[in-house]
Amino acid sequence: MRKFLEGSHAVAEAVKLSRVGVISAYPITPQTHIVERLAEFVADGELNAQFINVESEHSAASVVLGAEATGVRAFTATSSQGLILMSEVLFNIAGLRLPLVLVCANRALSAPINIWNDHQDAIALRDSGWIQFYAENNQEVHDFIYQAYKLAENPEIMLPVMVNMDGYILTHGMEPVDIPSQEKIDEFLPPYTPPYKLDVENPLSMGLLGDPTVYLETRYAIQKTLEDVLKLIPQIGEDFESIFGRKGVALLEKYRIDGAEDVIVAMGSVCGTVKDFIDKKRKEGFPLGLLKIVTYRPFPKEEIFSFLKDKKNVFVLEKAISLGSDGPLYTEIKSLFKNSLPKICGFIAGLGGRDITFNTLEEMLAVGRKEMVSSYFLDVNHTLLRDKFFI
Amino acid sequence: MMENHLFVAGHTACGGCGQAIAARLVVDTLGKNTIVCNATGCLEVFSTKCPQSSWRIPWIHSLFENAAAVASGVEAALKYLGKENINVCAFAGDGGTSDIGLQALSGMLERGHNVLFCCFDNEAYMNTGIQRSGLTPYEASTTTSPAGKIWRGNWRKKKPVVEICASHFIPYSASASVGFPQDLQRKVKKAASIRGPKYIQIHCPCPLGWGFDASLTLEIAKNAVFAGLYPLVEYEYGEVVKVFKIGNNKKPVDEYIKFQRRFRHLLKDEEALEELQKIADKNIEYYKLV
Numbered sequence: 001m002r003k004f005l006e007g008s009h010a011v012a013e014a015v016k017l018s019r020v021g022v023i024s025a026y027p028i029t030p031q032t033h034i035v036e037r038l039a040e041f042v043a044d045g046e047l048n049a050q051f052i053n054v055e056s057e058h059s060a061a062s063v064v065l066g067a068e069a070t071g072v073r074a075f076t077a078t079s080s081q082g083l084i085l086m087s088e089v090l091f092n093i094a095g096l097r098l099p100l101v102l103v104c105a106n107r108a109l110s111a112p113i114n115i116w117n118d119h120q121d122a123i124a125l126r127d128s129g130w131i132q133f134y135a136e137n138n139q140e141v142h143d144f145i146y147q148a149y150k151l152a153e154n155p156e157i158m159l160p161v162m163v164n165m166d167g168y169i170l171t172h173g174m175e176p177v178d179i180p181s182q183e184k185i186d187e188f189l190p191p192y193t194p195p196y197k198l199d200v201e202n203p204l205s206m207g208l209l210g211d212p213t214v215y216l217e218t219r220y221a222i223q224k225t226l227e228d229v230l231k232l233i234p235q236i237g238e239d240f241e242s243i244f245g246r247k248g249v250a251l252l253e254k255y256r257i258d259g260a261e262d263v264i265v266a267m268g269s270v271c272g273t274v275k276d277f278i279d280k281k282r283k284e285g286f287p288l289g290l291l292k293i294v295t296y297r298p299f300p301k302e303e304i305f306s307f308l309k310d311k312k313n314v315f316v317l318e319k320a321i322s323l324g325s326d327g328p329l330y331t332e333i334k335s336l337f338k339n340s341l342p343k344i345c346g347f348i349a350g351l352g353g354r355d356i357t358f359n360t361l362e363e364m365l366a367v368g369r370k371e372m373v374s375s376y377f378l379d380v381n382h383t384l385l386r387d388k389f390f391i
Numbered sequence: 392m393m394e395n396h397l398f399v400a401g402h403t404a405c406g407g408c409g410q411a412i413a414a415r416l417v418v419d420t421l422g423k424n425t426i427v428c429n430a431t432g433c434l435e436v437f438s439t440k441c442p443q444s445s446w447r448i449p450w451i452h453s454l455f456e457n458a459a460a461v462a463s464g465v466e467a468a469l470k471y472l473g474k475e476n477i478n479v480c481a482f483a484g485d486g487g488t489s490d491i492g493l494q495a496l497s498g499m500l501e502r503g504h505n506v507l508f509c510c511f512d513n514e515a516y517m518n519t520g521i522q523r524s525g526l527t528p529y530e531a532s533t534t535t536s537p538a539g540k541i542w543r544g545n546w547r548k549k550k551p552v553v554e555i556c557a558s559h560f561i562p563y564s565a566s567a568s569v570g571f572p573q574d575l576q577r578k579v580k581k582a583a584s585i586r587g588p589k590y591i592q593i594h595c596p597c598p599l600g601w602g603f604d605a606s607l608t609l610e611i612a613k614n615a616v617f618a619g620l621y622p623l624v625e626y627e628y629g630e631v632v633k634v635f636k637i638g639n640n641k642k643p644v645d646e647y648i649k650f651q652r653r654f655r656h657l658l659k660d661e662e663a664l665e666e667l668q669k670i671a672d673k674n675i676e677y678y679k680l681v
Contacts, residue, residue: 022464054460062457062495062630066428066464069451072471075462092453123539146624198426198449198465200477205444207452214441 001178007170010138010177011103011163012037016047016128017185018101022058022067022074024052029074032105032171035077057082061089061102061214068098070204071197073149079167080107083121087128092131093160094208095218099192100160101145101150102130104341106319107167107266108352116353117167118319119268123328129222130326131161131229133249133296135269138175141165145188147249149237153197154232157225164296168271168353180244188243224300233295247318249309251300253292254307256282256348262313262365265304265333267293269355270349288365293329305336314344315368317361321348326375334374345371392573397423402445402493404437407605409595410511411437413569414482415511415595417509420579423448426465430458430487434511434516458483459499462506478507478583484513485526488592489550493525500559500588507582507589510552513597521600525550528620530667531653533600538616538656543606556590557626563587564626568594569584570612574623574635594621604640611650618647619671623676641681644668 005013010032017024023042025035041047054060057078062075078086082105089170093100104122108114122132133148141163145184148161165171180188184218196204207247210218233251240248255271256278257263264274271292281288294298308314316330325331330346337344350356360378367376397418398600403593404411418425427450429435435452438445453461462481469477481499488510499506515533516522523536529548532538536545557564562585568574575593582589596612598605615621616637623635644667646656657663675681 022467023414024464024467048471048472052467054463054500055494058457059460059495059498062453062460063467065457066451066452066461066466067468067471068464069461070465070472072468074468088454089457096453101647172396198451200424200449203423203449205439205446205450208439208441209436209443218655243485262612280553334667358467 002176003179004174005138005177006064006172006174007141007251008033008034008172009037009185010142011077011145011165012041012178013105013179014142015141016041017180018073018146018149018189019183019191020049020075022050022052022064022076023076024054024063025076025078026054026057026060026082028057032077032079032126034103034105034169034171051337057085058089061086061093063097064100065089065093065096066330067196068093068100068176069096071192071194071199071384073192075334076102077103077105079105080115080121084109086124088358090125090130090160091128092220095159098160099149099158101152101163102160103141103145103163103165103308105167105171106158114352115167117169118353119164120320120351121239122162123320125162126297126328129159129298131159131226131295132164133294134164134168134267134296136271136292138170138173138177141170142179142251143240143244143246146185147240150189150236151229151232153192157229157232157256158195159222159225159229163174164268165237167267178246184243189242197306230298230300231381249294251295252307253294255290255292259287261287261311262315263289263291263308263311264315264317265329266292267315267329268319269295270319273356274361276319277358280358299332301336305335308333308342309337311342313368314342315364316344316346317349317351317364318347321351321375330374343372347376347378353377397447398438398442399445399447401443402438403440404433405599405605406500407523407598407608409569409608410513412608413511413575413593413595414546416569416575417480417579418448420459420576421478421480421583421611424476427451427480427482428453428458428462428465429452429484430481430492431455432484433513434482434484436518441661442581443484443560455487457485458492458566459506459508460493462508463499463502466504466506467506475505477597477616481506481508482653483510484525485510485514486516486519489525489552497559498554500556500561500590504588506592510590510592513600515600517597517600521611524644526552529670530657530663532656543660544565544653549580553590553592553624553626557629559588561588561590562627563589565590566592566594566623568612568616568621568623570594570609570616571623571635575600578625600653602655603650607650610648614642617642618644618678619675620644620647622674622680624678631678636681637675641675644671
């Protein structure tokens, strides 16, 4: 069934059809409508779940941790400050090998306080052991939920998944979304059968003290599992496509790469703008294409390498910055290439919700073709910097 | 006989650890139909060094401050599964309860989860080297509140966590002591029979942190109660319903502190000792312990 939905509601619909048993969230600044709509579903009896209103994001993550440890599919959503407050628990969830799914409405971090979109929140959690998907539109974020549970709960994987959607741009943006039937979702995503859980019939201890003789192996095991995840994601995407008739989750998406010499690399909703921009540039005769990173963790190194190695110019466009270094995505892509080819430039744009327009992208191409830059900030208002009134 | 316990030997607690005794009393009283969510702390560290565990019931450790929230999630999941007859416990030390864990504890109480929260109160951060917590008693010397030329040890009285919990108007909030095992077991049984959030704070002497001989754990625990420094009280929905009368067993506070290194500086300081006695007298009067 097709519905005209804002992204937050598209997520809530998918969580409902995923038959989640425990939901917990805290409405920290900034809030989204995801859990509000889920609360309505529970209040109206449309969703049989325990809905736990907690006193902080830290406790929200802890409640769903407890639920997952008891063998029940659980869900939480957050963004920005909330994600950072949760971060201690999120590392813990990955270490405990619990298959939680969380939606992060990507937004900037304080200070200054800013409720608008960028990727600094989720990128800060990139080293936590969580799988990370970045959605371009509301249909993708809806579909990623089902596939995220399918992947996380695979007994060979048992790692949590963060589904990222751009705050405001997707969470509050209305788009038509095709919502599958419950029957088809049940076929794709059967009930969760935990390989281990807190069970009085079969007592086990979880979260033991791991001293130097065992800790290192726990991290090695996660690293190895994430390698398997790279193989499993395309399979899950194909399974999804075979049932629902539209493309499923992937490691990467390529757009207009036929004969493309220059490639923009980006993640999330900005890829929509970039695609339109590429169409325009193609008409003007520029051989430009897009490499969209769908799966940021695990990082699909080989796939990115084999695609980019023959290209001339690579423009990495990202909404995050490792302050004091470069854009995280740029750094990782750059590290794949031992030799000088292709020419890779890094650009920071859109922080704190600054619009990324065709002008932004034109500036990127102009600078990237002329210079060698690694963390070039686009659209900087130099008047503001000179006046320093914001410091 | 060991096999009958649900918390078994082989762990690495210090000799005379009050917390190990208390934990066993609590889980043995609750029985097999119990899930424990344990905060970071001595109990967690000494009982579950991978790949071993002393727990014969399902047990999980997540973090320091979130035991009450994890227990809330376990309880919610059990409700979803229709298994509401299982006892869900959160275990934490005094730091994991009164300081870093207080917010999550308050949230769990306010939401009305059917969870028993047990605070094993050994009155400082023992696992990390005897630092002061919100439940460290007045004038006790710790590594972050040392008795010195100017300081007399800890400068604040114990945070009234039993009362803070009772003020949430929960069905049951109580203090207990490892020195009185039958009283402790009665309170645990009572808590288990009540639906809703319950709090029991158990006084657990720590030979290492308090500086006493490991053979004296239970005697020191008893003397804390008899001195009036650890009143054993029970609240139901915010009202005191029962106190443990000390009657003729009442002792002056120096009887309690004399074997403890953390209070040694008070024995030479009459004024400081008097202040401690005043706290005990006030407890005795307020709770009508005699």
